[in-house]
Amino acid sequence: MAVPLETLVEEIYKMVVDLQGKKNVRAMSLTKAMIDKYGAGEVNKEDCKHAIRQLIDSGRCVYGYYGGESFITIPRKEEAASG
């Protein structure tokens, strides 16, 4: 892998933060964005899968869910919980 995992993790995290509140971004969209940015020879789907796994397992990102569809987002207090 030409792009170090740590770089990929930070790039994906930044993208999730930037899209926070604007768009529910799914794992494949993040993967495609990274491949577009660095090129298919530098980054592949497996690399992005590992980077996303690291973000989720560390708690920096969480999965969200609405209407049967899942997305990746930043942890926050659940707005819906407040009624």
Place this chain on the structure above:
Amino acid sequence: MGDDTKSNTKLLDELEKGPWPSFVTEMKKAAETNPMAKDLLGQLELSYEERIGHWKHGGIVGVMGYGGGVIGRYSDVPEKFPNVAHFHTLRINHPSGWFYTSEALRKLCDIWERHGSGLTNMHGSTGDIIFLGTKTNELEPVFQELTQAGFDLGGSGSVLRTPSCCVGQARCEWACYDTMATCDSLTRAYQDEIHRPAFPYKFKIKCSGCANDCVAAIARADLSVIGTWKDDIQQDDAAVSEYAAAGLDIQKDVCDHCPTKCMQWDGKKLAINNRECVRCMHCINVMPKALKPGKEKGATLLIGAKAPIMQGALLSSVLIPFVPAAELLDTIKELVSRIWDFWSEYGNNRERVGELIQRIGMPAFLDAIGLDPVPEMVTAPRDNPYIFFQTKEDGQETK
């Protein structure tokens, strides 16, 4: 709560009348000891009065590292019913074929009474055990107890949903492959795909041992694995005669209902033209002592069903007409990896694989996953005009 509940749930009380089991009665029993169940009754009564639902769903609740298995649910009237302000649903991965020991069931129920409303669905339409209603701060504790008891969360959201299967060879003489082993192997192999959402939308795999399709794979599963056989139906002529002697009208109840009319009954002998048989199981269901599936067993793989609530139901289409039982698991794994690669790349948000096939056409899909069209993919002659066969000699098309 007893009489107090009764006086506050006049509309729900109507659903306790009649000879049938009532979910209201069960909820009232739970409400005697559980405040969540009590408030649930209150909110439901309010919904019946106002003719409107009072739930909001979705959000970011879950357990650490998992993207599926918890469905956030909240009351939009929490000030009236604070005990169901959070009322999250948990999906628990069921064992293959839904076999439990009574001890395992007691353990599950005890866990749920400690951490949730005590109300369950056995089972949800996906097949999972459904735990109905808990609070956000109970999610991690209930997950810890479940895993200690040997259970895990199932799938929800854009994941591989918990694979399910019929009871297969554990209880059914007609199963043409080991559905339970197949389902269990797939569940273990695809833990990442079940727990970490990476697909455009849900993907369901359901395994039925024969064409009776007891898990309704053909109507619901994105990948349906339906048992079948390749050789002739096994026939016991003496047993056929016994059915006739016992009063079964073989012509009317068997031959006339055969979809391809491949059977003939002359009053003494049943003749089956096995080349025309489509393995529908009807004759075997009517005369189980006389007829059995053949000996060369395996499964048909089909793609693209979905069963939405409102409209747009799709039945699945044949992808691979016959896979021998011994090669089934490897074939499924190889095939789904190609399907998932293509669907993940080209599927739109909330687009099931069957809808993708409708959008781009079956020829493009087959080309993308590296399968050649075969006659078994054609529903009926001249019904699937997308496939054109060519003679080898002159390349001339024969539709």
